[in-house]
Amino acid sequence: MRSLAEDIRSRTDEELVRLLLARPDLARPRPTDLTALAARAATQASTTRAVDHLDLRHLVVLQSCVALDGDAGPAAGPPDDGVAVPGVSALTGLDPELVATLIGDLHDQALLWRSATGLVPARTASEVLTPDVASLGPSLQAHQRALEPATAALLGQLDELSTEELTVLRRLAWQGPSARTPDPATRAGRAVADLVARGLLLDTSGTVTLPREVALRIRAGLADPPAPEPSKGAEHADRVAAGAVSELVADVDELLRQVDRLRPRVLRSGGLAVRDLRELSSRTGLDQERTLLLLELAGEAGLLADDHATEPAWRLTTLADEWHEREDAARWHDLALPWLVSLRAPLVPGGEESRGNALSDGLSWPPVRALRLEVLRLAVELPAGRADAAQVTDALRRSRPRRLPREADEVVRALLVEHTALGLLALDAVTTAGRLLAADPQDPGGRAREAVAELLPAPVTEALLQADLTAVVPGVPAPALADLLRRSATLESRGGAAVFRFTEDSIRGALDGGWVAEDLLEAIGRASATGVPQPLQYLVRDVARRHGTLRVGAVASYLRSDDPAHLESLARHRELGHLQLRQIAPTVLVSPASAAVLLESVREVGASPVLESGGGVVSSGPSRRRVPPPRRRGVTDVEPDAPGEVVTALRAAEDRPRRETGTGRSVPALDPVSSAALLREAAADRLPVWVGVTDAVGSTSRLLFHPRQVEGGRVHGEVDGSPRTLSLHRITGVGDVSPESLDDPRG
Template sequence: MSTASLADHYRALTDEQLERLFAARPDLAVPVPSDFSVLAQRAHSRMSVARALDHLDRFHLEVLDALRLVAGPNHRADRKEAMDLLRSAPDFSVRRVLDHLVTLGLAWPDGETTLRLPSMLDEVASRYTAGLGRPIAALIQDERTDDLTPVLAALHLPSVPQPEATALISDAFGDPVRLTALLDACPPEAIALLERLAGGGNPVGALRDVRRPTDPNDADTPGRWLLVHGLLVPLDASTVELPREVGLALRGDAPLGPVHPVEPAPAAATPVAKDRIDGAGAGQALEVLRQTASLLDACADDPPPVLKAGGLGVRELRRLARAAGVDEPTAALLLEIAHEAGLLARTSDADPTWLPTSSFDVWQATPAERRWAQLAGAWSSMARMPALVGTRDERDRAVAALSAEVTRSAAPTLRSQTLHVLVEYPGPLSEADIVGVLDWRAPRRGGRRRDEVVSEQLGEATTLGVLAQTTLTTFGKALVTGGDPIPALAGLLPDPVDHVLVQADLTVVAPGPLEPALSAEMALVADVESAGGATVYRVTPESVRRALDAGRSGSDLQSFFSARSRTPVPQSLTYLIDDMARRHGGLRVGAASAYLRSDDPTLLATVLADRRCADLGLRRIADTVLVSSTAVNRVIETLRACGYVPAAEDASGGLVLGWPEARRAPARPPRGAPRGANEISLDQDYLAGAAAAVRRGDEAARAARRAPVLTQPGEADPGAALSILQQAARDRARVWLSYVDAHGGVTARIVRPVSVGAGYLRAEDDRTETEHTFALHRVVSAIRTPD
């Protein structure tokens, strides 16, 4: 069957074939095109063709190159000629790919043996088809006659002016026997140069002093010999191009070069025991949870400001990394993930800062496996590349964490493709193996940084525990394949413990992850000294004072350690708690601007005489009261720094107790990753509806082109039109309805009358599947359409 255009080809497709087209190229169906002409225009657009090519594997592109080579300027390719170029590949593989290119609309049949190609391919695909240069005629057609005279002489052709000179040289290069003889006469150094350009995938090369001799006898270098014989064509003073005819002759029986019909399979490696992989991944998952909580706590303690250009400053990132005990790249990664997961946000005040959100408190109270799943899910779908933090942008400025410069729309797709390679090829894989598979599956998506990005994403997956030794963990595989990782991870994590081990040196060992309530109490009464499988806390005078400030009494702390410790509570800890509880509140600080009072006049005299407190401007107004012009908070901080244990009191003389309220930003939902058109998932109902809508719209558009001559207002018989509409409503038939629109013009459309009465016509438009109401006094005419 011969089709004149892509629109005609689409009209000839079945609904099932249309649905396959829309499934393979979703951008063609969103929004639904109004008819097949619009669909063909959309399929021919530069953006749509480029997007379709980006999703083709290496062999599909090689088959497409074969079609382009034999197509010529009319974009019509002979199937048999293209298959002859691909004779080194299995015939069934070539036919399968050709059929798939037709399904994608990147080729369509024009007769029994001919395929047509979109003209936009020449702009979107590589300029050098299959790594071959342009034909000799295209390269020299604009050269002057004087510049081509030496080439004609070297080829033993008569000296003629342009454009005859181009035609003669082109005919000579088109003669296989003559071209083979010319190549046989090349010096060995010149042949080596030609073979590098013919087999390297790029027919353009650089030469010093690109100058064609005026006489063939003056060709004193291999490069000048090739230039004067037309085997290389100068593009400028330092660049040459290998003509297509020469490249094909040098390639011989492999005109396309090596073809790759089969995906490269990574070399088999010795698998690592699954329990070792899962154990290492689970341990890393716990470490990530601890590091993330430490980073967000550091943000809450001293909120970092938001840069004017957005993002987090380098110094602030370094400070947060030190506070959490991680390196800066890890800190940047975890902050980006926390922001994506809705645990970190910028405030909306005049001087915005980065603060944990109220969702962070909920997150901390959930089981460890759910906390990890929230972080890992945010990472897998986020359109950001944290590894860019600290690099330089095009203006040579450092890229800041949490800034817009880190966003890359292709990140989720490449991350998913990388991890799916590990799903399909289990076992330890090298980065080179992974890159090799990706390079075959999507060669156009390579880019200069693709290899680096793959390495960075594998490092991020290892940091999160998704990978261990470049092997997916069980819960990591569930995450990648769309399953639920929580059950798999829950079975690997140790159960939360409800006890600690108090040591004689005032350290407290948590032998595993603590229950949320116990973890919160330990954070209040002790400081983390080291973290890992077993967290080590240290009880200090400052941490005990912090607990006392929060309203705990000495007896409360003694009872807490006695109940929670599996080891005897050492006397050193008992003495520390008793001493701090006895001293706590011995000084009371209130607002005068500030005052100090104590039942112990000696203690007040000691404070008054302490030179370290001189800046507070203290003066005695009674034996048990000192006053200061300094603010209460600063008085308390200074006294604590000097070793005293003051307590704040309110206007009634009662102690002001309580844990300082954590600063939080408003909660926000996790951010959704932007998706490209080809990442849109269209369900079967949408595909079927889109195919039906395009077909209806095309029928209506074609019918509109065959519309009868519209009757002008005043020329029609309203009674006849009303009678036709009433009969059409009874027969459920379609009519051409001419009516006066809101602008006073006459418009026609095909409708199916539903009812006529009360001065109005209700009718359905089959194309849009909507019902319209028309005032009968605006109807000009009605003509039954043939069924």
Template sequence: MAVTLADHLRALPDEELAALIALRPDLVMPVPGDISALAVRAQSRLSVARSLDALDRFTLEVLDAVRVTRDPQTATTSVEAVLLLTGEGGVDKTRVREALGRLRELAIIYGSDATLHLSDGVDDVCSPYPSGLGRPADELSPAAAALVSDAARLRRTLLAAPPAARAVLDRLAAGPPIGTANRAVLNDPDSDSPVRWLVTRHLLVPTGGDTVELPREISLLLRRETGPLGELHPTPPEVDAPVREISAADRAGAGQAMEAVRNAEALAEALAADPAPILRSGGLGVRELRRLARAIGLTEPDAALLLEVAYAAGLLGESGGETGDAVVLPAAGYDTWRIGTLAQRWTRLAQAWLLMTRMPSLVGQRDDRERLLPALSNDVERVGAPAQRRAILGVLADLPPGTAPTPDDLRSVLAWRAPRRMGRAAASAGYDAALSEAATLGFTGLGALTSYARWLLAEVDAADRADPDADPLGIGPDEPPSRALEALDALLPAPVDHVLVQTDLTVVVPGPPEPGLAGELALVADAESPSVYRVTPDSVRRALDSGYVAADLHALFQRRSRTPVPQALTYLVDDVSRRHGGLRVGSAGAYLRGDDEALLAEVLADRRLAMLSLRRLAPTVLISPYAPARLLAALREAGYSPVPEDATGAAVLSRPRSPRAPARPAAPSRRIEDPRNQPRLTPARLAGIVEQLRRGDAATRAARRAPTTVRSQPGSAGLAGAQAHAQAMAVLQQALRDKARVWVGYVDAHGATNSRLVRPVSMGAGYLRAEDERTEMLHTFALHRITAAVPEESPSP
């Protein structure tokens, strides 16, 4: 029969041990030397707390039942005792057994049904009052123990309690069983305080200072209506929320998704036109974020969200960090993303949001030092952010399609699914922010999860569960088409390849433009809204500068417009193209030449150009001491249409080029709950870890049986370093359980080897804490500095 967790783990089949490691991957970071070390790590405070954080409310209530029913002498309980205690609360035994099974899978409890052990670290990370019950009366006070031992006397005392005193008892019986009272009032014989009445009748026991505690037996008696564990919650709370029409929710979400894609593109274009500098401390300054928000017509929180998501998707990057001030601008992958369909572009943004470890909601808030948290800084990194988003969307996905719960409904369900996580204020705020961000990005519509978002979540989960070792060469069958992509494509309007040209020179796009049409419109017209553009003399000149001629522009409008091309547009193109290139700018300081002598004379006499210091070099040539770029800009500002030319006299055609940052990868293709502490454990890797643990454990046990000494002396035939350390850890664990003294050999900070006779108090987080009874001092030893450990009766190391 297994007595310790290490013995229990050794007795497990390889499949069950691998399942435990898969559920608690932090136990093998790094892989321990043997199973004894694995058991020590499994009972550490941090690992136990991480496991309990993922448990639902009912499983934690069953865990409290295990703690309550433990025998004080053997520190064990039984499944029958737990079923009996929870059965008084009216809970089905099947659900209790399922909860016990989950606790067994995590090694929180272990052993047979008749002798159930609790992992050592549970009491350290849980409330000292399981199920809100206080300590037994015999641990608090002999008088209280005598009272509860006499059932008739206890009932008479409770029935005689004044209403105010009974109210105090009921409140403490509901938990926690600790209250505060004024010591002076308790010591005042003339006081009519209800707490003093209870203390003098031994219904409450002073525990030092101003605190009083309700004995466990009295709490159990007062809970006779709700059960000894109080009200149990075997099922999550029901969500009574309105149900939207699925098609309406999908249409609303698709519209928001299209708006998110458009705003992300506008944000990237704004950064391409004017890259945002990065602060010396990292991130984007408040002024830059405010400027970008105004440029695309969004609030600052929404702009921060899109900025973080676009950066996580690999659409934005940093450039210039080595040669000058670093700036944020579109990355090389942005151009490829831009030519995709709306559904493809949204899917990339949505996956990046699901998987990124950044919390945009923190941007603009202040840290503990009252500093503003900037966007794109390391200060907004939160490794638990993907899990929070997945949890809130998981609640929506588990509801019937079209259900639109309120934030309070979602919080109540989450509080049942992960009460330890929801109990933290920061985590609760993170869930609320995730819900708001999901609505902004189009995951939800009218408060309900959209159908394409359901497909996307399923695909991300499937990718997370996929075994990368199944196809190491990457030549397996092609992946099936994305159902999320198909569902969203069916909801979004089809891209259009035509426009409607109005008589006021506005160009209306009756839908999302296809990539080719979008590129042409960006060149020949200025955007006034997502679907309305305007043709201006500047936009026509911009097209002519990029290589178009008047005939090309006429043909473009004739080909793309479903309405007759207005005569005013034809005249505008002809007028600008007729004047375009009449003047040419070159580099000589700079020079200006043209075939029209009268036009040159007009320029020379133009008072608006006096600051250029133009003078005639020849009948058809003017010269200026300023650079060609300044001369070109001044002439265009004055209403002329010059074009630049190179040293050979050929016209220089220019198409605006947007700067790009180096290509950077997007978010990973699978969901990661905690990138720092959750490694990717495939079946093959799990099998290898189990085999490594078995080999290490066999070597350690063989070394223990060998007639060798653990003393590390030069020239001695002792164990290898790793085996000696493993044996020392095993000796210390046994001494900790037996509360026995051991000789500990260790290397101090100066490299000298010493030994000390101590009694271990605790071991965890990389340190041994032990008491030296001779000096009555508590010492702390780093585990990696311990070279040997032997029981007291053995010679010291």
């Protein structure tokens, strides 16, 4: 009697190569010989992995083969003679030629094997696809229903059903075979009653059950839906994406500027406090969802990191200054590439226990790495303009029906939001850059960056200054212009033309950063296409005149001025009571508060102090300290050994002299998992096997063993007609027994 192991051993080199390509886990670590390969292919873990990676069409055909094998013997003859292809085709409604191809693929993956009567499902594949796991109900034959009309005619009624009736069947096909019978007065109740009357649902004591034959036909219909028509206007996707890229880079730039100013603390548990997230959202004018996404993008790009100080805070890294100076296409590239292989999932929904703060470990979700790329690649395959959440979710359901994440609709929607923000998707169509990164996320030649650079307008080097203290930048500002405006003005609005406003606070910030009034006016004049308006000149000089009339140091801190009356008014100010100011000289006040707190508090009441060092030298403001970027563990794709080399080594191992049993065949060395898989196969087929067993002192013996049951790390069976139980960890290997060996006196 043939087995899966014999089927694999009898395969040609080309067939073995196809097996290893389809199931690369079988070659890692490299098996010692073909018996070890067959044993590994029969294990629960490897079979489950193979079944989980089937797309919907292959899965439905395999489920049909399991159903037919359980009801009527072998599921399929050899693919070339088509013995059972008509049966599977009739059950699923798929084209016979397609079914033959799919059955051949399943045989290549050793999920079907060739018995004396045709192709049958591997036993572990049948165990993986039990009715409960596959969400299939019982067969019509199991209910001993008289199939009049015949099953094929019965399933042919599916084309005649109403939308409501099809909805009921689809829900049961995907979510489980049984449901309570609804109220007959409702639309669903009337639909269910009609389906029961047609024989498409089984009614048992207030519960309706969907037969597996109907479920398989429904699933097969969903596996190959008609392709939607392309949408008009999708040809403009690249131009829309160019705007998204410009906006993304500008928003990240502004967010980093605000982080540098706010210096939010790192929570004890890691991450950013919700209060600080709200504050950053308010300062940048972005909603919290986008702020969260941009923070994570900056973190993955290494622009933002924990400084690991005594009182840790989030600071910009040394890469941030370099990033600010680069052109927009390169800055986009720095954000997009790390994100495509990131484990971060800030927008993906999750339960309360699975969510974390921004930049915390709680937002890591390992499955998102594969999902993010798969969603993008599935969107590439859809017609232009049809890559919306519904279509991509359906495509994902067809691509990985057994590996769908919970709340798949919301997960896909979140990932599409990410792709749209990055300019990989626009108008429900994948952009040129998106297609290039879907093909190769590492973009080694920089083709995606070049594609984006061609779409972006030339950077603007001059702003339009107006008398109302605003500066209008009609386009994307060049790095030098953006840096000047970022330091001396406040971003007021975005769009095709960004508007910046000069204020006392923004000018004071520039002076704190080391600018001198005349140098600042000269720099603004060089960057202006219209000269420097007189109101802006007055503002800069007025702020500069008052800038530095007060000095802040540390006692914890002190406040000094040459104007005693000014100090006296501050000491009596109601809003400064928390500073506990006290006068130690006519020109000096001291406080237990830190210098930074004193500086900000005095500014809040309208004064213009500056920091000074312990030697009385005016400081240039808060330190622009940068921290090293965090070390990221690179993504390493584990490349399997070349299948051809593995097959050559397996063939050589078959010819190598080995330990001999009484029949001249060897007992191959196997790991316990593979040995257990072969013993389960032998027990199910009631066949004897040769086993190698070690005793307590390490010596090895060979036994002709009749396994009966494998459980709990032990195998129960018989040796020479006497019951015997062996521990799996003492079994060195398992070998088949040929009929001739049963008569061998040494057996």
